[in-house]
Amino acid sequence: MRWLIGGAAAVAGGMVARRLLGGAGRGSDQWQRVQARRHGARWHVATVNRPAGEVAPGGRFPEPLAGLGDAVEVQVRPAPGGRGTEIAVRLRDGARLPAVAAARRVTGRDPDQAIRAALRESKQLIETSEVLHPDYPPTTEPTPVNKPLRMATQQGRREGRL
Structure with a gap:
């Protein structure tokens, strides 16, 4: 054995x-x-439960995506199985150095975080006509004890995970 x-x-x-x-x-x-x-530049994709005509009426995207401007490339295509529309977004400038990306992520200025937040907010605007905030209105006043939860919620908006 x-x-x-x-x-x-x-x-x-x-x-x-x-x-x-x-x-x-x-x-x-x-x-x-x-x-x-x-x-390389990574595609970030969100599926929206609306037809393509309602996702970008007249070729205009919701404000969070439009706010990213020419720095990103946006594609709209039907979702597999006829389940709405896919919105795909990626940076135009291509690859970045991993060390620079890690430093930007720590400081909260990573373009991928901005893309994820814009996609999430755009999906909410298209489907419900409002952006839902999990941390607002707060149910308690800010204290040192609940600061870790407030920071995790704020980071989750950019990273997409809690």
Whole structure:
């Protein structure tokens, strides 16, 4: 039984070493493709439960998307299965250095965060005609105890997750 556990540990160790060292073969090619995609401009997509004519009437997008201006490329297409319309947005300027993107994310000035927030707000405007704020009106007054929750809610608007 010990030789079975030892053999499994050796195989797992070899797989980890190959992944870390970027060994030859199909796996490393896939890893390189994933890395190339990460550094390129990423499409952010939201599905809206409305026909395309109601998403951008007269070619005009809702204010959150229109506020991004010429810095982004926007595509509107039918959603799969006839379930509304997809709005796809990405930066026009292409790839950015990962270190710069990480610094911008920490300071709250990452363009991807602005795109996600604009997509979310545009979807809400198109579907309900108002932007819903999970943190407004506050049910309590600001205190040091509820500050972490307030900060997480504020960050969730840009990142899309809580």
